Amino acid sequence: MNNLVLTIALPLLGAFLLPVVMRLSQALGLWLGPIILGYGCWLLGNLWFNDITLPLSIALGGFDAPYGINLYLDSLALLFAFAVQLLGLICWPYVLNQDTARRQALMLLLVAASTGLALSGDLFNLYVFYELAAVATFGLVVASTTSAAYAATFRYLILSGIGSVLTLLGIALIYSQTGTLNLAHLAQLAPELLHDRLGLTAYLLILIGIGVKAELFPVNAWVPEIYATASSRLSGFLAGLLSKLALLIILRLLVLIFDQPEAVQIILILGILGVISGEFAAWRAKDMRRMLGFSSIGQLGIIFIALSLPDERGLLALLALSLHHLVIKTGLFMLADGWGGSLERLTGAAKRSPVGAALFTLFALSLVGVPPLPGFWAKFTLITELAAQSEPLYLIGLLVFLLATVIETSYLFRIVAKLYSSAETTTEQPEYQHLPGLSLATASLFGITLLAATVLIAPIGDGLQAIAAEAKNAELYIQTVIPVTPGGQL
Amino acid sequence: MRNLTGLLFAGGLGFMLLAIASGIDFGTPPMRIGEAIQSASPQEVGAANIVTSVVLGYRGIDTLGELAILFAAASAAGLVLGRRHTTTGTQRKGGFVLFHGGALIFPFLLTIGFYIIFHGHLTPGGGFQGGVILAAAFFLPLLARPGARLHHSILSVIEAFAGASFILIGLAALAEGQAFLQPMLNQDTLGSLISAGTLPLLYIAVGLKVGAELASLLSNLAQTESEQ
Known part of the structure; x- marks a missing residue:
């Protein structure tokens, strides 16, 4: 259950590392984001189908709820967290140019933040x-x-x-x-x-x-x-x-x-x-x-x-x-x-x-x-x-x-x-894409x-x-x- | 018309704030969580600076979020600044005082910055404050010699690994079967330099990340400005 926090921590980790990884090996860098999001989907999907008793609360940092920060997972939060990771994967910026690393890092941050919004x-x-x-x-x-x-x-x-x-x-x-x-x-x-x-x-x-x-x-x-x-x-x-x-x-x-x-x-x-x-x-x-x-x-x-x-x-x-x-x-x-x-x-x-x-x-x-x-x-x-x-x-x-x-x-x-x-009616068809x-x-x-x-x-x-x-x-x-x-x- | 609506909005907001302020009981804050943390944190976390035990212990994930916000802001600024057309302009060197003063003060700034980072769990200060001082140390030579360049690749490597190590320390606790970002290692004696378990390590990561981030952001700004 504790590894629920990975759906927030791993995208953040990926975002921090992406600019460096991208410089070392572009292929690895391009795969990093989708792999992390795919893993997130798998993790949350697993929670959905495994029989765990929802709702549950996970204390972060080992401090119990009113003192530390907790993640709250009920079916609604799980549904949205899953949707975030999946939609992040679907809406992933695949465009290749000089800004790819920054753009993908920002997208990972956006996914991490959105997952946090669903769970915190x-x-x-x-x-x-x-x-x-x-x-x-x-x-x-x-x-x-x-x-x-x-x-x-x-x-x-x-x-x-x-x-x-x-x-x-x-x-x-x-x-x-x-x-x-x-x-x-x-x-x-x-x-x-x-x-x-x-x-x-x-x-x-x-x-x-x-x-x-x-x-x-x-x-x-x-x-x-x-x-x-x-x-x-x-x-x-x-x-x-x-x-x-x-x-x-x-x-x-x-x-x-x-x-x-x-x-x-x-x-x-x-x-x-x-x-x-x-x-x-x-x-x-x-x-x-x-x-x-x-x-x-x-x-x-x-x-x-x-x-x-x-x-x-x-x-x-x-x-x-x-x-x-x-x-x-x-x-x-x-x-x-x-x-x-x-x-x-x-x-x-x-x-x-x-x-x-x-x-x-x-x-x-x-x-x-x-x-x-x-x-x-x-x-x-x-x-x-x-x-x-x-x-x-x-x-x-x-x-x-x-x-x-x-x-x-x-x-x-x-x-x-x-x-x-x-x-x-118009004779000239303007640039139809x-x-x-x-x-x-x-x-x-x-x-x-x-x-x-x-x-x-x-x-x-x-x-x-x-x-x-x-x-x-x-x-x-x-x-x-x-x-x-x-x-x-x- | 637009000015008028702006004025109305600001006036209304001001009035509302005054009305709120009149309703608040200043001086007697409810300390439900605060009191409990104050009395428990020296034993639970082992940091003499209670603010640090809140920032890195009780609310560690907030700090991680703040780091990520800083990183996002620097990346976004990089996206905007990195695209300007470069035209070589004349760059004037700083005067004698700035030049040598910068060189003289550099080691002191480094020392103070690292001191504040290393003692974050004992005295006021910590990773964010120390990191800003580190960034200032590296930015000063840039002001004195506009031609000088910071090594962006080295900075980004420091930045990446500092940020990653914060998360990895958190994940290490998770791998040990504890909660994410749970303080680990020995607490040792309250108040000594090596105490409070992983908290100083977290602050070193924060300090390096903040320092590298701000230094590269400032040098980005300086270069874009001097190139126009």
Whole structure:
């Protein structure tokens, strides 16, 4: 069990050594990263299939939970940690140039940080990994060399910096009130120490700060620029996974510490605003990658609405929507690898790349929520849950969600129509790029995953239900991390 | 318009901070974890400097994360700086005082830097602080003689192996059947130079990594600037 920490330590080790190894032997250097990530996948996959009793807590440095830092592994954390390693492998920067060593080292750091975000059970440790992920992302985005990338990265740097300061302020406030940073310990103390105005302020600061990565409404101005300039693989990783990890942190805070109606309400409002702004901007976008970026803001807004739902079914909808978005958005960004730039260039592209067009249509259908594709089940769960709430704000959320689906349908199928249109009105076809083979293959992988999920929807639903029930159980978390009598000598 | 929103945001944030500050009870911090660590750490870890036992023992993985952040920042800066077009410009040498003063102070800076690193578990200071002083020692000659170059390949080897040895010390504990980054070896007498088990080794790794990282970053910056 202890070797779970290898999924964080080995990528860090590889990143430190990579520049030197690459100089000694390029072949070895190129294999180093994928081998480490492959080993991580194998390790976590083993945990998944072996019968171990989840959840469990691993003390790092040999100091027990509230004193040292612990890793907390439940099915949800395991699922995300596995997704990080796997997606890191899929989105690996294979490009060969003078910066390969640095770029791959940064990617390893990003994977290590993301795994840490999924597993860590300590508030400040989460902040450290969050910072590491941010800094590694700056480097990876700026590696795409264009001056637009510099401008985009600079904006991201500023916003992310503000977010970090706010988060740190929030954590400092929590520490000043409680004197501890361990999530489980905080969960024990929260009802008497943090459920007041000050605690709520701390929560808001952390929410806005972490929300920068989760593409939360007021702090998402970096999204379209970064996704338009970064490499598609990186955009896929950021939109697909890193945003969900930020969401995971917010979820843990909500379940464990800030279990109050006000905390949920602000998420619902920001989520609704995010859906409206994101979907309308996507509808107006003239560029494939920008459109995907804005649509990602809208999708995360919907996921935030799901996050604000009070019971287990809401969490189930959240998980289903998150995983669905992970598969779809990463796949779409892979397609954008060749189809980036103006949407006009896509006219009649289906003829030249039938597989790509078919995949795009499949993703679009599932994103909109056409049965029997998995997107339908995810959205259906959310709709029934929203409709079951009595508070009027949830009904507004429902209306906005339905409106968003209509807008989504409109802009996605505008592209599908363009792809399959035969009338080539413009005489000169501007430089049409073929989809690179690797990207197409990767996108196909996501397409196959989607189809497999369609067939296996019943067992997946049951599995997610169990994961949701486990993640919602704050008492279980506390008992796992601090097994002694709660509220004893601490 | 943009200025106005900026002003509003800053004003609102300031107001909020004031409101928060008025609500905090200064001077009486809750010491739930702090007190327990203060009383237990000399026996548990064996470092006379309790801050060190927190930084490398109780929260060792945070320190590893900080090292990784520094490494990521240096790599990202390398990506940006390494790409500038190079045009040879005139480089003026530093004056007599800077030149000889730099040469004179170099061994002292090295001594202080290593002293602070080696005594990190006994006195205030440690790997991060000592590493910065080491970097300054190597950067001073560059200021005095702009033509001089640091050996980037040697620096990157030091950097890589220092960072790797931090993790490997942690993994050694794991291989022994203990937890990752668990302090090992003899604790010896509290307060002597060789005490606190693996903690001094960790701090040496941190110091070398920070020093090499900052030195190569600074020389990167200096070269890019002088070449423009």
